[in-house]
Amino acid sequence: xxxxxxxxxxxxxxxxxxxxxxxxxxxxxxxxxxxxxxxxxxxxxxxxxxxxxxxxxxxxxxxxxxxxxxxxxxxxxxxxxxxxxxxxxxxxxxxxxxxxxxxxxxxxxxxxxxxxxxxxxxxxxxxxxxxxxxxxxxxxxxxxxxxxxxxxxxxxxxxxxxxxxxxxxxxxxxxxxxxxxxxxxxxxxxxxxxxxxxxxxxxxxxxxxxx
Ligand code: ADP
Ligand code: NI
Numbered sequence: 001x002x003x004x005x006x007x008x009x010x011x012x013x014x015x016x017x018x019x020x021x022x023x024x025x026x027x028x029x030x031x032x033x034x035x036x037x038x039x040x041x042x043x044x045x046x047x048x049x050x051x052x053x054x055x056x057x058x059x060x061x062x063x064x065x066x067x068x069x070x071x072x073x074x075x076x077x078x079x080x081x082x083x084x085x086x087x088x089x090x091x092x093x094x095x096x097x098x099x100x101x102x103x104x105x106x107x108x109x110x111x112x113x114x115x116x117x118x119x120x121x122x123x124x125x126x127x128x129x130x131x132x133x134x135x136x137x138x139x140x141x142x143x144x145x146x147x148x149x150x151x152x153x154x155x156x157x158x159x160x161x162x163x164x165x166x167x168x169x170x171x172x173x174x175x176x177x178x179x180x181x182x183x184x185x186x187x188x189x190x191x192x193x194x195x196x197x198x199x200x201x202x203x204x205x206x207x208x209x210x211x
């Protein structure tokens with residue numbers, strides 16, 4: 001359903017990234033978004049394309065070289081997708097990203113499925129691994145008991161934040177469960193959320209030499 005050449009071109013875009021925004025993340029989001037789309041009755045072609053392209057315009061990857069959905073549009077054009085598909089895919093991508101308290105709720109079921117899948121990949125075991133990979137790549141300390149997590153951040157503060165990786169759990173990861181759009185994703189989020197709680201519990205015990 002998605003052109004193999006398009007998948008290959010997207011893989012190349014992410015080839016240099018190891019900070020949690022890699023191509024494997026994109027493909028996990030594609031698989032999970034398709035599963036959610038099927039269960040919720042969303043258009044699976046729009047969802048698959050939006051999931052595949054959801055991060056190609058991310059400012060962390062492009063350094064702000066592309067506006068919101070510029071590169072996604074370019075790629076869809078190149079592989080011959082219709083204007084209607086282009087508009088629907090880009091509308092879904094536009095609302096995916098987490099921007100602290102400024103996060104937008106998607107208006108379409110397709111946008112909801114992709115946003116849910118992208119967020120689910122930030123929690124559970126994969127989410128923990130990605131958070132520490134990001135922290136390492138950005139030279140953040142794992143944990144510092146003297147730095148408290150920020151209560152609520154807007155888009156600008158979230159972008160500038162230099163906090164510890166454990167604080168990122170309180171600033172984003174633990175909030176994700178209650179931000180799911182679809183019932184299917186809510187159920188998946190429950191298990192992944194409990195894993196985060198057990199991980200933190202054990203992390204503090206080991207930090208204090210109790211286990
Ligand atoms: P999104 O894909 O929703 O835009 P981000 O780009 O903010 O998410 O984050 C990509 C990955 O990096 C996620 O797994 C996220 O949890 C992780 N990450 C982002 N910021 C931090 C941080 N300050 N500390 C640790 N991990 C982070
Ligand atoms: Ni993503």
